[in-house]
Amino acid sequence: MKIVAICGAGIGTSGILKVNAERVLNRLGIDATVVACDLDSLTAESDDAQVILTGPEFLTAIGRTFADVIVVENYFDTEELSDKLQRALG
Amino acid sequence: MALPPLPDDGVQLGATAADWRAAVALAGAALARTGAAEASYADEMERMIDEHGPYVVIAPGLALAHARPGPEVLRDGLSVVTLETPVPFGHPYNDPVRVIIGLAAGYATHLSVVAALANVFNDSDAVERLAAAASPGEVRDILGAPDDYPSEPLDVA
Numbered sequence A: 001m002k003i004v005a006i007c008g009a010g011i012g013t014s015g016i017l018k019v020n021a022e023r024v025l026n027r028l029g030i031d032a033t034v035v036a037c038d039l040d041s042l043t044a045e046s047d048d049a050q051v052i053l054t055g056p057e058f059l060t061a062i063g064r065t066f067a068d069v070i071v072v073e074n075y076f077d078t079e080e081l082s083d084k085l086q087r088a089l090g
Numbered sequence B: 001m002a003l004p005p006l007p008d009d010g011v012q013l014g015a016t017a018a019d020w021r022a023a024v025a026l027a028g029a030a031l032a033r034t035g036a037a038e039a040s041y042a043d044e045m046e047r048m049i050d051e052h053g054p055y056v057v058i059a060p061g062l063a064l065a066h067a068r069p070g071p072e073v074l075r076d077g078l079s080v081v082t083l084e085t086p087v088p089f090g091h092p093y094n095d096p097v098r099v100i101i102g103l104a105a106g107y108a109t110h111l112s113v114v115a116a117l118a119n120v121f122n123d124s125d126a127v128e129r130l131a132a133a134a135s136p137g138e139v140r141d142i143l144g145a146p147d148d149y150p151s152e153p154l155d156v157a
Helices: A013-028 A039-046 A056-062 A078-089 B020-033 B041-052 B110-121 B126-132 B136-143
Strands: A002-007 A033-038 A051-054 A068-071 B011-015 B057-059 B062-066 B077-087 B097-104
Touching (some): A002 A013, A002 A039, A013 A051, A013 A078, A013 B062, A039 A056, A051 A056, A051 A078, B011 B020, B020 B077, B041 B062, B077 B126, B077 B136, B097 B126, B110 B126, B110 B136, B126 B136
Parallel strands (some): A002 A033, A002 A051, B011 B077, B062 B097
Antiparallel strands (some): B077 B097
């Protein structure tokens, strides 16, 4: 399974989402690849993605997609991430 | 996974900023003082927020100001600015911001830097403790960041 973390620069905030998502998925025993990218590379990366992780600012820009879009409020709250990932994947 | 050094010059505690632009500018100026970035990197950090909104406010009270790796990044670096009076960035959940982390990093190294930051801030008290820090040394202790660059400048890979 593929998960894409999106932010404006493709480094920094999406990197934090990627790192924390990997920790949570590992804890949940879910096998997935998490890719961090910026909006410009989203179309290429999200083609085969099951989940997109992002902040509320990017919802409109992400637009229509087959992936489940998870909006993260606190990027460091692994419980929030865990709950939302489980709901999307469950 | 270690944080880049955070020299005293990279820390400004109890600063005054009229708005989010001023707060981001302070974090950028601190990155320039430590030699991590050109002064113009601050404009890039501001432009990211103008372009995409306040997405850098990634946790309650905390902004991670950063821009893309580019010629303005001279070496991996951090800055920390705490505000006397918190300022709103216009974020729906995490306003107002009391602590701004400035981040300058190369493509090859940014993931290890943000992983180290995640280690620090996955502890939900960390923002509170940074906001209350009274010295650059205390900030370094909270982050687990070394205090200075080796005499040979680090290459940004």
